[in-house]
Amino acid sequence: MVYDAFVLLSFGGPEKPDDVMPFLRNVVRGRGVPEERLAAVAEHYMHFGGVSPINQQCRDLLAAVQADFSANGLDLPTYWGNRNWHPMLEDTVAQMRDDGVTHALGFATSAYGGYSSCHQYWEDIDRARAKVGPGAPQISKLRQFWDHPGFVGPHVDAVRQAWEKLDRRAGTRLVFTAHSIPVSMAQSAGPTGGRYTAQLEETARLVAAQAAPDLSYDLVWQSRSGPPQVPWLEPDINDHLAALAEKGVTDVVVSPIGFVSDHLEVLWDLDNEALETAKKLGLGYARAATPNVDPRFVTMVRHLVEERTAGRAQERLGTLPVWDNCPGGCCPAPLRRGSK
Structure with a gap:
């Protein structure tokens, strides 16, 4: 070709x-x-x-x-x-x-x-x-x-740099975030059902293992936009911060591994809302950067x-399957209001 x-x-x-x-x-x-x-x-x-x-x-x-x-x-x-x-x-x-x-x-x-x-x-x-x-x-x-060294590596270094901004107390937790989606989309049937969450879980594991192997970590969600009656992936980052504070966590490093750049959802949801939540809870808070350029x-x-x-070999750190051309029936669109 x-x-x-x-x-x-x-x-x-x-x-x-x-x-x-x-x-x-x-x-x-x-x-x-x-x-x-x-x-x-x-x-x-x-x-x-x-x-x-x-x-x-x-x-x-x-x-x-x-x-x-x-x-x-x-x-x-x-x-x-x-x-x-x-x-x-x-x-x-x-x-x-x-x-x-x-x-x-x-x-x-x-x-x-x-x-x-x-x-x-x-x-x-x-x-x-x-x-x-x-x-x-x-x-x-x-x-x-999601598991390419050129994507994982920048996230690894960003987590390390964010962690350096905190006191590295025993109560520090690493929290990865990605854009929430409807549960029905996340659990869709077919050859690629559930891959969004599975891929994010693999990226979180890869980044945590290199950046902060001594820290416990979680994968949570942000930027929900659907009607309240439709279930979306949870917990939301703000709810999760409150739960961590109740468990005695003192500091959090938040890494937006779901994103490739520091665009508005990162700036608003994490640098504004989540930061404000952390301040109210008395949590130390450092947000890791995204790859950008x-x-x-x-x-x-x-x-x-x-x-x-040029037939270059794939560079991958993970084990989940990946496709050049997605299988038929892949990732169906969500039902819109009034659709059947």
Whole structure:
């Protein structure tokens, strides 16, 4: 297979206050979420001036990837397209078509399996290609990378650095977080059912073993967004901090292993809400960074490309199965309001 471009696939985010509500409407389209709920979430963005850092983080990552490609003789033009905000993927695909691209490799800014974190990017690609129409290039999504050394290593060092900020008392606990999803999605049947949680558990084990083998650790959840009557993965980070304080834990290192960059959900949910919860409970609190543009993470992107273009052997630290092309029936979409 000949590939002639690379495209960064991401979530997107507002870059000025007037973008916030239109962006949020894009995120929840088809879900019947009331405007008052969106207005409440919009306040999180307004806390940061109506700007999400994710778009700039994508620009920084793409620039680093471009430089790494050039330094290592990988001649692929690079593009970037988002699911929910500009640059929208369909506009990027149109530009790729106009530039003569026929088959691109896509790297999604999510390490794990699951509907929103993986399968929905395939839907994004299909929708964008359909909208562009004749001549739209093919896009093949690169594999998941939850156990790649280039993803695990930066998290390991970030946990160590966060731990150094605390007093290293006997009551310190390591807490890993990831985006919560509906329980029905986490337990979906089929060849890949349950892989989101299983992959996160493996990453947590790999990071903890290298970064803090003497610390007990937990995997908990953040950023829940569904209606209260629908069960989502628990415990929430804030509830878990309260439970740890009751057990005599004195300090926590919080590592957002579910994320590749310090975007708004990390900044709001962990650096704002969870930090405030920890202060009220009298817990020492240090939040570990995400990979962002760590050179190992950037190199990992090239290595994933080279697995497809040059037969490079997979670099993996874990034992769970991984797919280049997901099996049929993988990660079904959640039922929307009014769907059957």
